[in-house]
Amino acid sequence: xxxxxxxxxxxxxxxxxxxxxxxxxxxxxxxxxxxxxxxxxxxxxxxxxxxxxxxxxxxxxxxxxxxxxxxxxxxxxxxxxxxxxxxxxxxxxxxxxxxxxxxxxxxxxxxxxxxxxxxxxxxxxxxxxxxxxxxxxxxxxxxxxxxxxxxxxxxxxxxxxxxxxxxxxxxxxxxxxxxxxxxxxxxxxxxxxxxxxxxxxxxxxxxxxxxxxxxxxxxxxxxxxxxxxxxxxxxxxxxxxxxxxxxxxxxxxxxxxxxxxxxxxxxxxxxxxxxxxxxxxxxxxxxxxxxxxxxxxxxxxxxxxxxxxxxxxxxxxxxxxxxxxxxxxxxxxxxxxxxxxxxxxxxxxxxxxxxxxxxxxxxxxxxxxxxxxxxxxxxxxxxxxxxxxxxxxxxxxxxxxxxxxxxxxxxxxxxxxxxxxxxxxxxxxxxxxxxxxxxxxxxxxxxxxxxxxxxxxxxxxxxxxxxxxxxxxxxxxxxxxxxxxxxxxxxxxxxxxxxxxxxxxxxxxxxxxxxxxxxxxxxxxxxxxxxxxxxxx
Numbered sequence: 043x044x045x046x047x048x049x050x051x052x053x054x055x056x057x058x059x060x061x062x063x064x065x066x067x068x069x070x071x072x073x074x075x076x077x078x079x080x081x082x083x084x085x086x087x088x089x090x091x092x093x094x095x096x097x098x099x100x101x102x103x104x105x106x107x108x109x110x111x112x113x114x115x116x117x118x119x120x121x122x123x124x125x126x127x128x129x130x131x132x133x134x135x136x137x138x139x140x141x142x143x144x145x146x147x148x149x150x151x152x153x154x155x156x157x158x159x160x161x162x163x164x165x166x167x168x169x170x171x172x173x174x175x176x177x178x179x180x181x182x183x184x185x186x187x188x189x190x191x192x193x194x195x196x197x198x199x200x201x202x203x204x205x206x207x208x209x210x211x212x213x214x215x216x217x218x219x220x221x222x223x224x225x226x227x228x229x230x231x232x233x234x235x236x237x238x239x240x241x242x243x244x245x246x247x248x249x250x251x252x253x254x255x256x257x258x259x260x261x262x263x264x265x266x267x268x269x270x271x272x273x274x275x276x277x278x279x280x281x282x283x284x285x286x287x288x289x290x291x292x293x294x295x296x297x298x299x300x301x302x303x304x305x306x307x308x309x310x311x312x313x314x315x316x317x318x319x320x321x322x323x324x325x326x327x328x329x330x331x332x333x334x335x336x337x338x339x340x341x342x343x344x345x346x347x348x349x350x351x352x353x354x355x356x357x358x359x360x361x362x363x364x365x366x367x368x369x370x371x372x373x374x375x376x377x378x379x380x381x382x383x384x385x386x387x388x389x390x391x392x393x394x395x396x397x398x399x400x401x402x403x404x405x406x407x408x409x410x411x412x413x414x415x416x417x418x419x420x421x422x423x424x425x426x427x428x429x430x431x432x433x434x435x436x437x438x439x440x441x442x443x444x445x446x447x448x449x450x451x452x453x454x455x456x457x458x459x460x461x462x463x464x465x466x467x468x469x470x471x472x473x474x475x476x477x478x479x480x481x482x483x484x485x486x487x488x489x490x491x492x493x494x495x496x497x498x499x500x501x502x503x504x505x506x507x508x509x510x511x512x513x514x515x516x517x518x519x520x521x522x523x524x525x526x527x528x529x530x531x532x533x534x535x536x537x538x539x540x541x542x543x544x545x546x547x548x549x550x551x552x553x554x555x556x557x558x559x560x561x562x563x564x565x566x567x568x569x570x571x572x573x574x575x576x577x578x579x
Contacts, residue, residue, distance in 0.1 A: 071170040073098050080105065088146065091121045095143075107146040113138050168240075175206040176241035180234045186255045187245070191225045201227055206243055214246035216279040216315050228313065230255060247314075248278035256313055257284070260306045261299055269295045272324040275378035279315050281367075283335060283375045285324035296321050320375075328353070328382065335376035339365035342389060349516070349540050350529075352383040359388045383519075383527055403427060411457045420445060421454075433458035466490045477502045485554065487547045492534060499533035508551040515544040 080096040084107055088094065093110040111124040113136050129136035136142065189201035189208060197212035199221050210229055221227055229245035230252035246252055254271050263269040273285040286295040299321045300307050307319055320338075325331040329344040332353055343356035357365045365386050366373050377384045387395070400422050407418035410429050424443055426432055432440070432454055440451035469490035473483070476497030481504045483493050488507075501507055501514075516539055517532035534544065553560045 068170070070100070073100055075170075080107070084146070093122050094146070108143040109146055111142045111144060113140045113142060172240040175243075176234065176236055179206060179231065179241065179243050183231050183234055184251065184255075185231050186228055186252070186259070187231055189227055189229070191221045191223055191227055193223055194221065199227070201229065201245060203243070206241070208243035208245040210245045210247060214244070214248050216247050216317070218279060219247070219315055248276065250274040250276050250282075253282060253284065253310065253314065253319075256310045257299060257306075260309045261301070263288075263293060263295075263298045268293060269298055273379045273381075275375040276317075277371055277375060279317055281318045281320070281371055281375060282314075283320045283322060283379045285322050285331070285335070285379055287324040296323055322379075328380070332376065332380050332382060332384065335379045336365055336372065336384075339372065341365075343392070346382075350383075350519075351381070352385060354385050354387060356387050356389055356392045359390055362386065362388050407432075410461045411454060413454070413457075417454075429458050429461055433462055469494050473497055479503050481554070482507055482551075485547060485550050487543065487550070492537060495534055495536060501533060504551055504555055507548065508555045508557060510548050510551075512541050512545045512548065515539065515547070516541060 077096045077098055080098075081094055084094045084096060085092060088109070095108050095110060097106045097108070098104070099106075110122075111129075112122060113126055113129045114123045115126060115138055117123045117125050124142055126136065126138055129140070129142050132142060187203055187208065189203045192200045192202045192207065194200070197215075199210045199215070201208045201210060208229065208231070210227070214232075227247075229247050230249050231243060232246045232249050232251070233242075233244040235242045235244070251274070253276060254274055257271060258264045261269065264271065268290050269286055269288050271284055271286055274282070275284075276282040284299075286299055288295040288298070298306075307321065311317060311319060322334040322337055325334060328346060332344060332355065333341045336355065336357075339357055339361045341355055341357055345354040345356075347353070355365070364372070367375075373384050373386055400419075403422040403426070404415065404418040406429070407413060407421050407426075408415060411418070411432070420443055421432065426435075435455075437448070437451050437455065440446060440454060441448045443451075446454075466489070470483075470493075473490060473493045476494065478493050478497040479502065482488055482496065482502075483490065485504075485507065488496070496502070496507065499514075501510060510533075513530075513532065515532045515534045517530055517535055519527040519529050532544075539547075549558070552558045
């Protein structure tokens with residue numbers, strides 16, 4: 043074997059090794075790319091209609107160029123086919139359908155062939171490198187990575203991660219944070235996508251989970267799973283709140299996260315450019331959790347509305363600005379952390395509202411029941427809010443009110459009943475004027491007042507009601523322009539129905555329409571036994 047040829051073979055393997063190491067890909071992939079490049083050059087040399095295969099021995103570097111010919115009875119294309127007679131001259135055992143490999147002599151690459159081969163190898167290696175990067179980083183979503191800033195483009199930062207490149211877009215940076223080429227950077231991998239220009243590794247420093255991972259690095263109890271971060275809310279670069287809970291009652295989750303003299307939390311604060319972090323204990327009780335989330339403000343009263351997922355929080359007058367925070371930051375973060383829409387009132391505002399509600403109820407009873415102010419105030423102060431409360435409460439509860447006797451209670455209920463009947467007649471007339479059909483009124487839960495409200499919302503027939511969604515009746519929330527939740531009112535907003543009550547009305551309408559079958563009610567315990575005993579008797 044001539045020395046020059048051996049050197050060329052050796053050089054081929056060395057190039058393949060060097061490229062594989064440099065790009066962190068399999069050497070077999072590089073050799074396969076070389077084979078394809080040589081194959082294209084060979085086709086250009088011998089004719090593209092030929093079926094040519096190039097093989098490189100991975101141990102010796104020796105190159106074999108072969109042309110494949112299919113054995114046939116009648117040759118139609120002598121470039122790809124060979125007759126059975128000629129095939130048997132080369133191999134007596136040849137049969138129709140076999141493939142004969144014909145070794146071609148070596149050839150010199152022309153300048154054009156070499157350039158084309160180089161392009162093929164570069165492209166194949168690049169594709170393999172991209173696939174390797176995607177496979178490596180797709181399973182690392184949720185990790186923090188270290189890198190060096192390679193360049194800044196339009197506010198975004200391209201980061202050299204060693205074996206790949208990542209990008210931190212402008213909206214994923216901490217505000218007022220500037221990185222220059224060569225700076226070291228830590229960021230959170232939140233997405234890895236395949237794209238035509240190669241895998242894109244998206245990094246973030248403003249993502250809530252970046253803070254979670256930083257705490258996991260600083261607090262061994264979080265890393266070990268003893269302490270869990272249940273919720274995070276961030277205003278990147280300014281302020282954040284995290285809710286923590288300990289699975290070990292002997293370990294204080296807040297103290298562990300703060301660390302001795304605040305050393306643990308300060309390490310996270312420094313990485314986040316001085317972002318203030320409130321660490322609060324998580325609680326399964328929503329009211330307690332909301333009170334904790336509004337810290338450092340003090341809360342005197344919490345009223346939850348689970349149907350609308352809103353909460354009314356009452357704070358001392360001097361605590362209002364602290365509870366709301368600068369530009370609403372404290373209450374906004376508390377709302378994000380807890381998942382509840384928080385409305386804050388001062389004690390004075392709540393007192394004024396209670397007084398207003400008391401005056402409205404007093405006026406309602408005076409006008410509807412034709413009683414004096416003292417009687418009306420007594421009813422309002424005892425918790426009666428509507429005429430229905432007075433009409434349908436057990437008589438002994440009314441007569442037990444100080445200053446009332448049984449006759450007074452009976453008279454009040456009679457007047458309340460008469461008022462409701464008169465009002466229902468008015469509602470019924472209005473319902474007919476609106477065109478609401480009688481069968482709508484037959485649905486359980488649909489009073490004359492409800493029927494009027496449905497009619498005013500354009501729900502006039504049983505079919506209209508059956509076709510409604512629960513949200514159509516009780517309203518819903520949607521995302522507004524400024525990412526604030528905006529409430530869309532429902533047809534029956536004024537009646538304070540729960541989602542279950544509204545759904546029950548719709549389901550009864552669908553049963554009556556024949557769209558669905560009514561679910562059979564389970565017999566009361568002992569019912570069948572009693573029936574059996576009666577029939578036996």
